[in-house]
Amino acid sequence: MTDTYLGIIGGSGVYDIDSLIEPVWKSVDSAFGTPSDQILTGRLASTKIAFLPRHGRGHVHTPTSIPYRANVDALKQIGVTDIISISAVGSFREEMKPGDFVLVDQFIDRTFAREKSFFGPGLVAHVSLAHPTCPRLSEACETAARNNAITVHRGGTYVAIEGPQFSTLAESKIYREHWRADVIGMTNMPEAKLAREAEICYASIAMVTDYDSWHPEHGEVDVTSIIATLNGNADKARSLVAELPSLLGAERSPCRFGCDRSLEFAILTAPENRDPKMTKKLSAVAGRVL
Numbered sequence: 001m002t003d004t005y006l007g008i009i010g011g012s013g014v015y016d017i018d019s020l021i022e023p024v025w026k027s028v029d030s031a032f033g034t035p036s037d038q039i040l041t042g043r044l045a046s047t048k049i050a051f052l053p054r055h056g057r058g059h060v061h062t063p064t065s066i067p068y069r070a071n072v073d074a075l076k077q078i079g080v081t082d083i084i085s086i087s088a089v090g091s092f093r094e095e096m097k098p099g100d101f102v103l104v105d106q107f108i109d110r111t112f113a114r115e116k117s118f119f120g121p122g123l124v125a126h127v128s129l130a131h132p133t134c135p136r137l138s139e140a141c142e143t144a145a146r147n148n149a150i151t152v153h154r155g156g157t158y159v160a161i162e163g164p165q166f167s168t169l170a171e172s173k174i175y176r177e178h179w180r181a182d183v184i185g186m187t188n189m190p191e192a193k194l195a196r197e198a199e200i201c202y203a204s205i206a207m208v209t210d211y212d213s214w215h216p217e218h219g220e221v222d223v224t225s226i227i228a229t230l231n232g233n234a235d236k237a238r239s240l241v242a243e244l245p246s247l248l249g250a251e252r253s254p255c256r257f258g259c260d261r262s263l264e265f266a267i268l269t270a271p272e273n274r275d276p277k278m279t280k281k282l283s284a285v286a287g288r289v290l
Helices: 068-077 135-147 169-178 191-197 223-248 276-281
Strands: 005-010 021-026 039-044 047-053 082-091 101-104 106-109 152-154 157-160 183-185 201-210
Touching: 005 068, 005 223, 039 223, 047 068, 047 223, 068 191, 082 135, 082 191, 082 223, 101 135, 101 157, 101 223, 135 152, 135 201, 135 223, 183 201, 191 201, 201 223
Parallel strands: 005 047, 005 082, 082 201, 101 152, 106 157, 157 183
Antiparallel strands: 021 039, 039 047, 082 183, 101 201
16 A cells, blocks of 8 residues: 555646645656646645646646656656646537536547657667556546536547647548547647556546537637636636545555556566666656666
C-alpha cells in the first residue's frame, strides 16, 4: 500500500483549485525543461493533491508549446500516483452536448510537432497503449460526475490534432463519419503516452464545449461561445474533483490494470549499453526499473 497522491492537469478554463487545504504554489525543476507553471499542492480531506495548469496561469501556452514531458516528469518527481486530465473538446456526437463530460478511453494521435516519449537513443523502451486510460480512475470520475448531477458519457475516442487552428469541415466529417471518433481536442496527446511511460495511472475528462464544424445547425466553432461554456464546465470539474478523494481512498493498492507497472518489460536497451546521461535524466520517470 502507498498513499494516494492525486495529480490534476487543468485545461482551458481550469487554472486553479480553490478548495485545497494549505495550498502552496511550488516550483519543480525537470530535466525535460520548465513545466507549464508552478504546481499547486495541498490536500482535499486526507488526500494529497497536486494541480498543474496545462496552459499556465493566464493561458500562455499553445497546444504545441505545452512542455508535456516536463509536466509529467515534475508530477512524478513529487510523488503523484494518479493523474486526472481535464480538457475542453469539440463533439462529433449529437448526444454528447456542450456542457456534457466524456470519459475518454481511446485516442487517435494526429499531432506531429511534439516530443512524444521520455526515452530515446541510448535508452529505448516500448510501452503498451492498447488501453491508454485507467478504468479504475475513470470509474471514480464517472461516480463523482453522477453524484454532482453532471451528464457524463463513459467511453469515447478522442482525436488529438496539432492546432492551434480548429479543424476544417472536411476534416471534421472524416473524423466523425469515417474514423468514428467521438470528440476532438489538442492536448491529451502526448500527455497520455507520457503518463503511461512514467507509470502513472491516467484518466481523461473531456468537457464538451461545441460541436466542432460538422454540425449543420451549429456551423463553425466560435471562441466566444466556447468560453461561455468553459466557465460552466470549470465549476462542474471542480465539484467532480472535490469528490474524488473519498472515492479513491487515502491508501492506494497497486493498479489492477497494471498502469503503474507499465515499464516492467518495456526497456529493451541492455544495462551495459545504456547511456548514463539518459539514465540520470530518467531517474524520476523510470527509476523503479533502472
